[in-house]
Amino acid sequence: MDIKNLINGEWCVQSGKETFDIINPCDGQTVEGSFKNSTNDDVDAAVAAAKKAFKTWSQLPVAKRCRILFHCKELLENNLERIAEYLVKENGKTMAEAEGELRRGIEVVEFAAGMPSLMKGDIVEGIAANVDGLIIREPLGVVTGACPFNFPAMIPLWMFPVAIACGNTFVLKPSEKCPISATMIAEIFRQGGLPEGVLNVVQGGGETFKALVSHEDVQAVSFVGSTPVAKSVWHSGTTLNKRVQSLGGAKNHIIIMPDADSEQTVKAIIGSSFGCAGARCMASSVLVLVGDADKLLDDIIQAAKNIKLGNGLDVNTQMGPVISAAHKKRVEDYIQIGFNEGAEVLLDGRGVTVKGYEKGSFVGPTLLGKVTSEMRVAKEEIFGPVLSVMRCDTLQQAIDIANTSEFGNGASIFTDSGSSARQFRVGIQVGMVGINVGVPAPMAFFSFGGRKNSLFGDLRAFGPDAVEFYTMKKTVVERWFGNVKTGSIWSK
Ligand code: NAD
DSSP states (O other): OBOOEEETTEEEOOOOSOEEEEEOTTTSOOEEEEEEOOOHHHHHHHHHHHHHHHHHHTTSOHHHHHHHHHHHHHHHHHTHHHHHHHHHHHHOOOHHHHHHHHHHHHHHHHHHTTHHHHTOOEEEEEEETTEEEEEEEEEOSEEEEEOOSSSTTHHHHHHHHHHHHTTOEEEEEOOSSSOHHHHHHHHHHHHTTOOTTSEEEOOOOHHHHHHHHHOTTEEEEEEESOHHHHHHHHHHHHHTTOEEEEEOOOOEEEEEOTTSOHHHHHHHHHHHHHGGGGOOTTOEEEEEEESOOHHHHHHHHHHHHTOOBOOTTSTTOSBOOOSOHHHHHHHHHHHHHHHHTTOEEEEOOTTOOOTTOTTSOOOOOEEEESOOTTSHHHHSOOOSSEEEEEEESSHHHHHHHHHTSSEESEEEEEOSOHHHHHHHHHHOOSSEEEESOSSOOOOTTSOBOOEETTEESSOOBSHHHHHHHTEEEEEEEEEOTHHHHHTOGGGO
16 A cells, blocks of 8 residues: 555655555564655645645634534544554554554544534623623644554544644644554545645654654644653754643553452453553553462463464454564563563563464563562563563552652552542552553543653643643633613613
């Protein structure tokens, strides 16, 4: 598949020389798509198209903008399986994971389609004699967004539907590792009747996004990716006085109390730590066991051993490969680092092969025991199916362990005790908290985001925070002299 730029409603070939090939991570061979990088000229053209479209799009009544979004949502639903299949091919996740990802993204389109109520302003009539005070929300202008490889379809949908529903126009830069599903989604919105220039797509890597962030006609920047890049995007954007929301990496803790329901807890840990091959910013990657939990740990190891690896398009597959051979090496290196630091390899996912996919980037579920706070496997984001296991005696010690992390995306507790759950909810320093929930990702009508090095900026992705982020407020103080002359009751 030829992966192109979408500029002013037309698909066009990038003018760069560098070629990006999208290799299927399951067989390590099939080229699922290719594209050339975008140059500064391509970036300029996309931003110019978005700037031009902003003039009319921002003036279109919000209800009309949302009617187009409704139609696009329907088209997305009708094409869900087709897009999910490409998502599996470019990313390696299972079909169920790909369909789930798309459904979560579509929920954001549903949320955005409610924009007529969401972007309502405020009014206080009669703040003085014949004087009214109003707050109006207005769109910002051209917004850009860049996405990571792990949710290459859902994260674009976190960004542009809310932005355009508010009246902005958008330049999207998909992940260069997985651009196919995002590009297909953009085509759906083009077919769904989005006017030319409202949504533009520019393909490329970090240099392309840097050019977008620093472009003088770009007003705001949405970013999701690793912490070092999130920090630098936030720094560049805010230095240029732009609005930036920049979501970074994670290291999420899951605390198990002795009174937790063991069957449900094991199920939730397996899903949270090994779902999407551990490449989720909400994956639990550190398990903190409070008190004696040997039996539970044995059950987790057993369940992890039984996970069936394979091609995500096979319905029996429970876990696909990691994104690339380079990422497989990175994950395997971390397992070795853990071992060298004194961790016990309770289950080793290195060196696994899957019949028929011998060149695939598979890493099996891995558990590292006897992990301590100072080890790199306790602190750093691995982004693979590796679960570090720590132990302590009290809930407060477990909360303290989690709170030492430089990240603050999510954390969960499994317990049957309301007071333990409350102690955890109050004491834990993360943005998203789970109580007997392995992946506490908020629904589209809340907002998504962490703390510390997991989020730069004040406002989180989608939900009400996104409406706040993609609009600016104007206050109006209004007086009409006619009422004074006619002696209306308000003039008295
Ligand atoms: P990445 O940071 O390598 O890339 C993300 C995006 O940034 C890509 O579009 C890439 O082209 C662009 N980019 C790369 N270098 C850049 C630079 N110097 N300047 C500007 N843009 C640049 O991340 P990834 O490997 O694709 O994704 C995995 C990471 O994303 C993990 O760390 C994961 O935790 C994080 N993530 C976070 C969330 C969240 O909500 N907090 C969600 C999903 C993924």
